[in-house]
Amino acid sequence: MTLKAIRTLENSDVIIGYTVYVDLVKEHFADKEFLSTPMKKEVDRCVMAFEEAMKGKTVSMICSGDAGVYGMAGLMYEVGVRYPQVQLEVIPGVTAATGGAAVLGAPLIHDFCLISLSDLLTPWEKIEARLLAAAQADFVICLYNPSSKKRKDYLNRACRLMLQYKSEDTVCGIVSMIGREGESSRMLSLKELMDTPVDMFTTVWIGNSQTREIGGKMVTPRGYRHE
């Protein structure tokens, strides 16, 4: 967590978030008022935040990672149209792509794409087109939401698509529970990744043509000088 985020929470009257994240910060900010809504109640959560702010309170809406990367920042602006009196500020954080990259070594370093495999709000055809474009242009690719109960085979499907342009020996990495109790990571080839079951707390990195293993770490060199 950044110093700015900590100070912002300290200066808040109310902290709002998804139940799990509220529980994670509760003990560190004992004197605050806490409110939460369950998953899939994101719009309600935003409305709740604006209604509290309309009472004259300073409100913090929290999410995991960075609020601007698959987080609540966008929805807050969308809902905020109805509350023009309320001033909104986004405090950046460390997203899983960079937080988990630090665990694996230095897998990103150069140009990369972030793609979510969740098709709840995005048509799968659009996700497919992005996977193919990113693989063809030799990006390092970081996958969010690689799996869920209803989408057990999505990572396998994504790997098959990327194999049209990436070698099956491409260096890949997975990290679970980034920065939390029980954090674990593993390096593997794209071929192995294809048949590896992952859960919704896992983030996946697929290297570019230059990515390699150095001393047990996943490293993408900065340039293409040696090509």
Place this chain on the structure above:
Amino acid sequence: MTLKAIRTLENSDVIIGYTVYVDLVKEHFADKEFLSTPMKKEVDRCVMAFEEAMKGKTVSMICSGDAGVYGMAGLMYEVGVRYPQVQLEVIPGVTAATGGAAVLGAPLIHDFCLISLSDLLTPWEKIEARLLAAAQADFVICLYNPSSKKRKDYLNRACRLMLQYKSEDTVCGIVSMIGREGESSRMLSLKELMDTPVDMFTTVWIGNSQTREIGGKMVTPRGYRHE
């Protein structure tokens, strides 16, 4: 800066970095030993860090943004091969893509690509292919190193390429000096961006087909529900 980064610097004997960044942290960690090398002396800087560590010291190598995104983490692992006794840990930070996004509003939110326009270490043909692939697959695109003295027309060239697939009304944003004294930002269309001069301290965001302006902020909605 994250709390973990602050604590790591506090626990270091030596702090090493590019001159400009060393000067930025010097006043906050007065009791440390500071070493620096100028720009383009990155390998020397890494060797310097490992040589200090070999003396039994705890050394921090600093860079701006996140060390794993166009930063020093990769090179440290590459140079580290020669120093297997030295233990290396990467502390994640806030990269310009997310730090500057918070200034503009919520431009990323969904799938996005990070592309550097610097062709010092990457052939321009590869950069071109990535710009086209990212534009065609409707990614939000964040451009690092959009300009320099020797590459004044690169942003213009990049915009022309992206216009093959993105509308000239695509919502774009630029932020200079992110999180520093003199920070400034601006929203504009892709057509306007094409003829806008930027410097090397500027980061550029090009929206996807859904990105829009909401209350003076650049916002990409989370999903494609309304398509």
